[in-house]
Amino acid sequence: MTERYEFGLDTFGDVTAAPDGTVLPHAQVLRNLVEEAVLADRLGLDFFGIGEHHRHEFAVSAPEVVLGAIAGRTERIHLGSAVTVLSSDDPVRVFQRFATLDGLSGGRAEVILGRGSFIESFPLFGFELSQYQELFEEKLNLFAALLDQEPVTWAGELRPPLENQLVFPPVEHGRLKTWVGVGGSPESVVRAAHYGLPLVLAIIGGSPARFAPLAELYRKALAQFGKPAQPVAIHSPGFIADTDQAALDTLWPHYQVIIDRIGRERGWGAVTREHFESEASEHGALYAGSPETVARKIASAMRTIGAVRFDLKYSNGTLPHEAMMGSIERYGSEVVPRVRELLAEADAADAELDAAAALAQADRADAGANAERGE
Numbered sequence: 001m002t003e004r005y006e007f008g009l010d011t012f013g014d015v016t017a018a019p020d021g022t023v024l025p026h027a028q029v030l031r032n033l034v035e036e037a038v039l040a041d042r043l044g045l046d047f048f049g050i051g052e053h054h055r056h057e058f059a060v061s062a063p064e065v066v067l068g069a070i071a072g073r074t075e076r077i078h079l080g081s082a083v084t085v086l087s088s089d090d091p092v093r094v095f096q097r098f099a100t101l102d103g104l105s106g107g108r109a110e111v112i113l114g115r116g117s118f119i120e121s122f123p124l125f126g127f128e129l130s131q132y133q134e135l136f137e138e139k140l141n142l143f144a145a146l147l148d149q150e151p152v153t154w155a156g157e158l159r160p161p162l163e164n165q166l167v168f169p170p171v172e173h174g175r176l177k178t179w180v181g182v183g184g185s186p187e188s189v190v191r192a193a194h195y196g197l198p199l200v201l202a203i204i205g206g207s208p209a210r211f212a213p214l215a216e217l218y219r220k221a222l223a224q225f226g227k228p229a230q231p232v233a234i235h236s237p238g239f240i241a242d243t244d245q246a247a248l249d250t251l252w253p254h255y256q257v258i259i260d261r262i263g264r265e266r267g268w269g270a271v272t273r274e275h276f277e278s279e280a281s282e283h284g285a286l287y288a289g290s291p292e293t294v295a296r297k298i299a300s301a302m303r304t305i306g307a308v309r310f311d312l313k314y315s316n317g318t319l320p321h322e323a324m325m326g327s328i329e330r331y332g333s334e335v336v337p338r339v340r341e342l343l344a345e346a347d348a349a350d351a352e353l354d355a356a357a358a359l360a361q362a363d364r365a366d367a368g369a370n371a372e373r374g375e
Contacts, residue, residue, distance in 0.1 A: 005308055005343055007336045008047025009040050009328065010082040010235055011315040013060030014258070019320060029059040032321040034069055036314075036328060041074035043332025048074075049082030049112065049235075049311060054120040057258065057317075064097040071105035080110030082235065082311070083181040083200075087135040088121035090159070091143040092167055098176055099169050107173050112200055113140060114181035115188075134158060137191070140180070144195045147175050179233065182214075189214050193221035198230045201305065204237060204313075207283045208301040215305045233309035234301060237316055238287025239323075240294050240330040247288045250323060251316060252276055255286075258317030287312060291330050295338035302339075303346055310339070 013033055016024055024032075037048045048070065050063040060066055067079045079101065084094055094111065102109035115136045122129050138156040145152050149170050155161035180192035181200040192199045199218050201211050215232050222230060241247035252273060259271040279286035287294045298310050314327055 004347075005302070005310075005340060006046040006233075007331075007339065008045060008049060008078075008309065008311040009036075009331070010049040010051065010311045010313040011036065011060075012051035012053055012058050012082075012313070013066070014315040014317055014319070015057055015059055016315075016324075017254075017318040017320050019322060023318065024321075026059040029321075030066060033059070033066060034073060036321070036324060037070040037077070037079075038073050039325060039328050040332065041077040043329070045077055045332050045336065047078045047080065047110065047309070047311060049080050049110075051082045052085055052116070052121075053118060054124050055118065057261065064101055067101055067109075068104055071101060071108065074105075076108070078108045078110050078177075079105055080177075080179075081112050082313075083112045083114035083116060085116035085121050086113045086139045086143065087115050087132065088125045088127050089139075091139045091146060092162075095143060095146045095167055095176065096169070099167075099171050102171050102176060103169055110177040110179065112179040112181045113143065113197075114183075114200075114202075117183065131158065140191070140195065143178070144197070147178060149175070181235070184211065184214065186214065186217060189218045190221045193218050193227060193230075194225055196222065196225070196227035196230065198233070200233045200235055200311070201307070202235045203285045203301075204235075205279065205285050208234065208236070208285060209283070209304050212305050215307070219306075231308045232306060233311060234305060234307045235311045235313060236285050236287055236301075237313040238294060238327075239314065239316060239319065240287075240289070240291055240327045240335060242290060242330075244289040244293050247290065248277060248280060251288050251319065254317040254319040256317075291334035291338065294331075295335045295342065298335065299339045299342035299346070302343065 011033060013029060015026060015029055018024055040048050050060055050066055052060065052063050054061050063081050070079055086094060098109050098111045119129060127135060135158060138158050142154050142156065145154050146167055151164045151166050152162050153164050179198045179200045181202055182188035182192065183202045189199065201214065203211055218232065239247050239251040241250055255276060256271055263271065278284055280288040282297065287297055302310055312331055314324055
């Protein structure tokens, strides 16, 4: 039986520290990342996503190449981006790369398209930041046209047109599974609905409950556009250890390094341990703790938003490979089964309430009919 819910892992290929504290070379981080994906496949997880960055803290600038290596070492796990920065790439080449990955992996490729939260790719590839919004909108429009795998005739303002053009290789079975990743913009949510594409909510700070209205907006927009219902997924950071305290103590120094580094660039103040622990609390967006703590928090967030997939961003700054492997092991063997239990219990309770409500409605209708007949 196909499971209603899916659970995955995401990584940005963060450059990590060795057990002795020395920073690993990018090449070793890439090799370690492949081993992390192999473990995820062995544990039966549903998805493994790799982000794209072009800066020294992250080892992955070509996710599809790494995903191709992983495809050759895995059997069932779906493989995709987290996210592909479509604004500074070419939609035709993105489609070709993921269609190639799909063929190599036997139909396991997915792509998550987004604008990204870093801007290094724009000057690197010769794009103007002043066209940040226009680039994504135009390129998503072209990518959506490519998904039908029919000859494409298309014209825009920022890219040369296509005239009755087929793109190769074709996806072997059906369509390439394509999501749109958003960070909290209502306009981005409506845009995803306009194209009828599944939605990934990147919830990296604050309460996940803040995103429930966006998920509802997305569902309403799908209906208004006449599109079929589509899944909603959550992407959030986390780390799992044997106890809550061990998880927080292990993760904190690595989390602090990466948040403070990014914060200096963006004008934030230094992150505090108090803020860190608040994010790891019941209502925050950091899923750090024991397996039971994290499982309950994931189940709650998925219920609140109506999500059917949760992707844990398990890499966090310089957090060592060995610690991440332990976290992946706990996620796959303890957290995910427990989340499934919690969601199954909640779904069963909902079904009972729905049945009771339907019965009560039928009783009221019968009573009304009897009253009209004077019985």
